[in-house]
Amino acid sequence: MLAVCGGVGGAKLAFGLQEEVGAALTVMVNTGDDFTHLGLAISPDIDTVLYTLGGLADPVRGWGRAGETWQFMTALRQLGGEDWFQLGDLDLAMHVERTRRLAGGERLSAVTADTARRLALAARVLPMSDEPVRTTVETSQGRLAFQHYFVRERCMPSVLGLRFEGAERARILPELADLLADDALCAVIICPSNPYLSIDPILALPGMREALARCAAPVVAVSPLIGGQAVKGPTAKIMGELGLAAGSAAIARHYAGLVDGLVVDTADAADADRVLAFGLSCMVAPTLMKGPQERVALARQCLAFAHELDAKRRAERPEETQPWSRSWTEQDSGPSCP
Template sequence: MQFSSESRVLALTGGVGGAKLCLGLAHCLAGEQLCIVANTADDFEHLGLNICPDLDTVMYTLAGLSDREKGWGLAGESWNCLSALEAAGGETWFLLGDKDIATHLVRTGMMNAGRSLSEATAKLCKQLGLNVSLLPMSDDPVRTMVQTAGGELPFQEYFVRERCAPEVSGFRFDGLEKARPQPEFLRTVEDSALRAIIICPSNPFVSVEPIISLPGIREGMASSQAPVIAVSPIVAGMAIKGPAAKMMQELSMPSSALAVAEYYGNLLDGFVIDERDWAQAEAIERLGISVLVVPTIMNSLQGRIELAEQVLEFSHSLM
């Protein structure tokens, strides 16, 4: 799919699954055409460092530096600092590799000096040679709180320390009511040159919801002439990565692509589902949402590029 040089595509993403599609999109579009906005409600402060898991996952993936076996962090990582931290009696439940720590040190130093998260992200991307616009959803802090029977847990404590074991009953986004969308993000949503808004295959509750719930974003997406297309993170009843399917079951929702489409509702113009879920296409179309059925499991770079091409073609057909 060829877009004109003036055309823009906006991708909204969480971590690992979304990052794969972002990489495919980056291979299909010129750098100035693609704007990627990453969830920052998973961010937290740990050991004095500002850690941005989703931003870093996307950044490392785009730079070809991510650990493909683990699905997170950097390839060829070492763990000397973590070992020394454990020996000193420090907290080690959140794994920080030596090379990864350098990213957090640069970001934290800049932000402690009064620079924004956007400025720190731009510097880190430039150092890695990236020419794609990668933005935090906001420069203001938003923090996902997971509601469980045992009380609220900050997202990283639920996700990493507790390994997603507690049963989920809901979510709260601390700071969301005061947060402002990152300025370039908001401008892109309102840009007349925008040709597609793509919601990557990320957790709809804790990765996508904080982004689209920022003031003005959902309304801007609804009024945009660009079609809004989501790629299902659920395939054959399972999440390819992360706890989305478990969360759906605990929230008394079917673990299905159809349930994800119902969750997004009339925000969507199009929905991309895996070929294994073809039988759900008709029910999704009855919601007034166009459906594309294609292979969505991205096990290789070629698979990521092919899915990106198909999503872009789909968006063009919905214009």
Template sequence: MRVTVLAGGVGGARFVRGLRAALEGSDAEITVVINTGDDLWLSGVRLQPDIDSILYALAGVNDTERGWGRAGETERVSAELREWGSGWPWFTLGDLDLGTHLARTGWLREGLTYSQIAGRLGSRWPIGVRLLPMTDTEVDTQVVVEDGARMHFQEWWTRHRATLPARAFENPGIEAAVPAPGVVEAITAADVVVLAPSNPVVSIGPILTVPGIREALAEATRVVGISPIVGGKVVRGMADACLTAIGVETSAVAVARHYGRRADGGVLDTWLVAQEDADLAPALAADGWDVRVGPLWMSDLEHSAALARAAITL
């Protein structure tokens, strides 16, 4: 069985861990196409937060309490950078995490692409999953706020905690980007493609915006989406602020319609909603949706595996 997941952030990392556990012992092939819109240059090094979060989670070296970065982290280098007035004082890089960024930056200077680097990073630990960036082009997410000012997504998200009302999310240069090598093939050759319960706007959104990826999804065997909304609330983070900015209600129904059915030119065949939102399912079913109801909380690996198993056996 071949499974391809479109993912980003902590929700994506938890789902992919669960998927690997659900398929353990089988001959399944798992490929994860990861959002790179969160990427940035900081203090001369290249950061890829979503790729690293998924890599660390699969390797079992992630900080489960904070939800990001490495376990057992120290922050001496960040403290020294602040003394020099370098970087962002509100954006802390752990020392172990910084080692990843330095390795990545060095490989970039040697001429490697982001997809080649993802392969190198994934080979350090036996993660059992192929990691692919959505594109090898740098298409960092910019946020346009109410006064028309622009800032990197990480500044809006981490420094301002998404409290500045946003008017738009943009990825300059993405119209000229192409899917990273292997991405289109991973989508079209998969037995099932899963849209992880990641932020629909800034995690899944940039992936779907890369030219060629929506076209690949149109040729996929089956596309299943998992709602990131449970009981009318986001599971983690501030995705509700992102949805509000693009005029989408924070509800399982609204997010489904935002993605759209493949039969209507969208990207989904099946939409999995939480038990807490079971009363919303008939509204989608009346519009022709194949909507299923199940437990979506990924509180531990067992629950994440159960969710993944449900998604791929629909």
């Protein structure tokens, strides 16, 4: 199965999915946030996913490594270096090694996959593309590189629009294109990452929307909003600045024609009919993931929803059931995708 995600929120659900299906999980990660800082190749969303799935993430911040120290940043600050982007001493090793290997000619996907193996992850973690795509934000203060907007300016400027520079020249990672074309793919879960900052850069890749629309598996998205507010990050703020009402209906409209179903939080149960109006099936479930148990519980709900949508599709189009080799295993915890 395939999970599509950005950083903190998406990584939490990816963790739950890994607990449920193990090595059957591939995680496609946004790289629009990537940038070069202090001469180092930084991939924030990839690193958050790797640390989270490997049990290394800081549980308080949600990003970076647990048990981090900051002597490098202290020394850098004393020297007058740029200190707006925090690089912990443990985290620094990831960036230095990635930079070295990329400079030696390795692909980002190969470096990421090997790092996942070294961190003993069960799931396969891959960037959306080996070609660079860079998110830039049109703001009330002018055009800003994503990390300048997100970290340096702390999301304070008003957002007027978003650009994904390089997307038109980038290619979907071949391994991911093959997976999306595989009739054995049993589910695609778009994790509760920011649809505009984390998922749209992935969808901007030429052919990505078409590949998702054509794939044999049901596609399920999880809303990142609870009661019209984001658990973490500027999703609701950006929606308001782009003239969108922050709620399940706007998320459903954004994903309409791309996904089969949307999972919304129990606080937004009243929005289910509005989701249905956009042609999407809707599941209401607790989506706040405070710890590992909630992550696994939501993963099970998403898999159960995908199973339900798959069964519905096969009942409506029985002629398509024969070529499909996906299988679902009923367990005490609910349906799971092998």
